[in-house]
Amino acid sequence: MKPFYLAILSVILLFSCEDNGKRDTSFLPESLGTTNSLQVIITNDLWNGAVGETIRDYFAAPVDGLPQEEPLFSMNQMPPSTYTDFARKYRTFLHVTLGNEDNVSIKKNSYAKPQIGAFITARSKESLIKLISENHKEIISAFKASEIQENQKRIKISLKNLDSLEMEFGLSLKVPSAYRIAHGNSDFYWIRKDLKSGSTNILVYEVPLSLITNDSTAVGEIIKIRDSIGGSYLPVEDDDRFITEAAYAPYLFTTEIDGKFAYETKGIWEVKDQYMAGPFLNYAVKDTANDRYLILEGFTYAPSVAKRDLQFELESILKSAKIK
Incomplete structure (x- = not known):
């Protein structure tokens, strides 16, 4: 029985980046959102506590090399119950929930295109904080790379002859x-x-x-x-x-x-x-x-x-x- 209990008690950490490339995304609506804006989908209880504080510590950390403090992302929190229809069109989002497993994944074009989102699920608040702390660098890097790509796409609309x-x-x-x-x-x-x-x-x-x-x-x-x-x-x-x-x-x-x-x-x-x-x-x-x-x-x-x-x-x- 010992291996069985060990399997139950072990923490399952999955960090993946899925582009959903095999499915048809032509039907998805166009995403929206200003540069470096981040929608955080999380319950009010978690947001107002230690989990939310951890998110703010990393995702609203000051940008390096600016004369005044400005956050990495301008964040907007919304509870999962309101994350439907129009709200799902935002280009960059972080979805944090309590659930039956410990899991971190990054997915592209889940609800709109282009879009990138990180999903973090854990069995407890303590596990959520641990997963956020361990994976924030990879998530931020993916978000920033996506924002650079979107910015470059907009720039190409009208180019200077050089x-x-x-x-x-x-x-x-x-x-x-x-x-x-x-x-x-x-x-x-x-x-x-x-x-x-x-x-x-x-x-x-x-x-x-x-x-x-x-x-x-x-x-x-x-x-x-x-x-x-x-x-x-x-x-x-x-x-x-x-x-x-x-x-x-x-x-x-x-x-x-x-x-x-x-x-x-x-x-x-x-x-x-x-x-x-x-x-x-x-x-x-x-x-x-x-x-x-x-x-x-x-x-x-x-x-x-x-x-x-x-x-x-x-x-x-x-x-x-x-x-x-």
């Missing part, structure tokens, strides 16, 4: 037509979109592979490079310099852009003594075939405006890069 960028740097980027080339030559490209108050900006340039030597010194070397380029190419009044804000330690990650190794740096830029500052996202892409690091950067200047989604658009653009 043949000159491809000719100079062997690089193609999917950039919305609302952007304009502020500066462009064989050394440096600056592409920007004017906002009601401020702008979003894309920088492209290259440096020799020797300028970024290894992981332990990469962040300092990348900051030194970007401060030098910013000071040389970005015009600022009264000879001030466009530099990285020293008071905010940049975040450094490793990733891939177009299948190539890249350093991802997030931080705050500033213009000293002019009260100008904002977030930046920098990719140093290791392009061994061309003996260079190709630098792709997006930064925002938008005083008194939320910047999460502005930076997310820039991230979506930079991740569309194709390098020859």
Whole structure:
């Protein structure tokens, strides 16, 4: 009898990503929802207790590299009884319930298209908290990848002609037509979109592979490079310099852009003594075939405006890069 009881008492953890690719999704309605919005389907009792607090800790955590705190997702909670018909059209959702098993799964196009949802079921509140804690990184990664894909889909509706960028740097980027080339030559490209108050900006340039030597010194070397380029190419009044804000330690990650190794740096830029500052996202892409690091950067200047989604658009653009 011992194995039988062990089987009953064991925790069954299943983490899967199902795209439902074998079934016909043509009948599904189009999804809706703003960028980085998340519907959380959970009872009021669970939401107002420790389970809800755990969800908020992870899914509403502050975004790295922004000057003011903004959450990863703008969340809206609704009890399962109201999650019907129109509510099921939202593009991204997290469904958390008590049930007869412990299970985590990620599914695509369950009720609409495109759509991604995570289902978390557990026998107890304690098990729900454990499953959320153990699987939040994978779920957030899947949600963000889906949001990037949707953003890129919207961007493709009206694209800026950047043949000159491809000719100079062997690089193609999917950039919305609302952007304009502020500066462009064989050394440096600056592409920007004017906002009601401020702008979003894309920088492209290259440096020799020797300028970024290894992981332990990469962040300092990348900051030194970007401060030098910013000071040389970005015009600022009264000879001030466009530099990285020293008071905010940049975040450094490793990733891939177009299948190539890249350093991802997030931080705050500033213009000293002019009260100008904002977030930046920098990719140093290791392009061994061309003996260079190709630098792709997006930064925002938008005083008194939320910047999460502005930076997310820039991230979506930079991740569309194709390098020859």
